[in-house]
Amino acid sequence: MIERRRRWFRDMPARMALKLFNRPRVRIILGRKYSDALRIHQPALPRLSGIDAKIVAGLEKDGVYITTVDALNLADGHIVIEEARKLSEAFADEARERVANGEVFVIVPPDRIIDHPSIYLFGLQDRLLDIAESYIGLPPAYDGVTVNYTVADGREISTRKWHRDWEDRRMLKVALYLHDVDEDGGPFQMIRRHDMHQNDEVGFDYELADDAALTATLGATYSDxxxxxCGPAGTVIFTDTARFFHRGKPATGRDRMAIFFSYFAQQPRHPFLCERTGMQRRDILRLAEPLPRRQQRAALWRQYLSIALRIIPPASL
Incomplete structure (x- = not known):
């Protein structure tokens, strides 16, 4: 109870900021600034070809594109998967203990990922930034990486319920499976129907959705x-988790281990609802300092916000 109250007070500034940003006059101003930014940046968008262009087209059409590390030929893909798999397996007993003690969203502790910088840096390669920028329409921010561990207890809780992410109007998540994932293994699921009720004209509201809410928002046949x-180890999933409802299907057959890389615009609509990986800013700064300017700006996106936005503490995980 004490911890719940502490989190409530800690998150109060972010909740107040979200309410302010959804006031009618503020929505209009934010919407106009966003439209102008998209228009101005459009000529500078990367020119994609091959599978990269297909990924962006798939995101625009369905909100998802599924492929493999081998098909993408991503640099160091298999090395990163192997490193993250070893981290996850070493964390398995602790993950199950945390779940048994009531924790609902379990990730490999970020400080352990920092000890393996190649996992974090993998998400900053130019090719992934090009895909993110082309889909988002603006220079991308990189919100880092999580290595999710889903215990196969069959419970539909937390991110295993249908929801949308709240960081920005558009987002890109890139997921890598660390082992084979079938229907019983807790696959990532999404509904390829855009939620038309979320925009600057009507505002943004974030709630976990049950069948009734999904029917009201997406239509009675949304389950179609x-x-x-699903896919083997090395499966790569590109998806927009802001515009589309998604979840991790409750795992029943075996635990699921996956890496998630996260991107949004460098000026996101809700910067106070970002920084969801739990990584420390000092660690990100240390990893980003020797990188080229584009990668630095993507990783250190908070430094380019206004002072008023920077002083709002991010909501808790």
Missing amino acids: DIVSC
């Missing part, structure tokens, strides 16, 4: 468009 992203 549920995509279960």
Whole structure:
């Protein structure tokens, strides 16, 4: 109870900022600034070809594109998967203990990922930034990486319920499976119907959604468009988790281990609802300092916000 109250007070500034940003006059101003930014940046967008262009087209059409590390030929893909797999397996017993003690969203502790910088740096390669920028329409921010561990207890809780992410109007998540994932292994799922009720004209509201809410928002046949992203180790999933409802299907057959890289615009609509990986800013700064300017700006996106936005503490995980 004490911890819950502490989190409530800690998150109060972020909740107040979200309410302010959804006031009618503020929505209009933010919407106009966003439209102008998209228009101005459009000529500078990367020119994609091959599978990269297909990924962006798939995101625009369905909100998801599924492929493999081998098909993408991503640099160091298999090395990163192997490193993250070893981290996850070493964390397995602790993850199950945390779940048994009531924790609902379990990730490999960020300080352990920092000891393996190649996992974090993998998400900053130019090719992934090009895909993110082309889809988002603006220079991308990189919110880092999580290595998710889903215990196969069959419970539909937390991110295993249908929801949308709240950081920005558009987002890109890139997921890598560390082992084979079938329907019983807790695959990532999304509904390829865009939620038309979330925009600057009507505002943004974030709640976990049950069948009634999904029916009201997406239509009675929404289940026809549920995509279960099953696949072998090395499967790569590109998806927009802001515009589309998604979840991790409750795992029943075996635990699921996956890496998630996260991107949004460098001036996100809700910067106070970002920084969801739990990584420390000092660690990110240390990793980003020797990188080229583009990668620095993506990783250190908070430094380019206004002072008023920087002083709002991010909501807790």
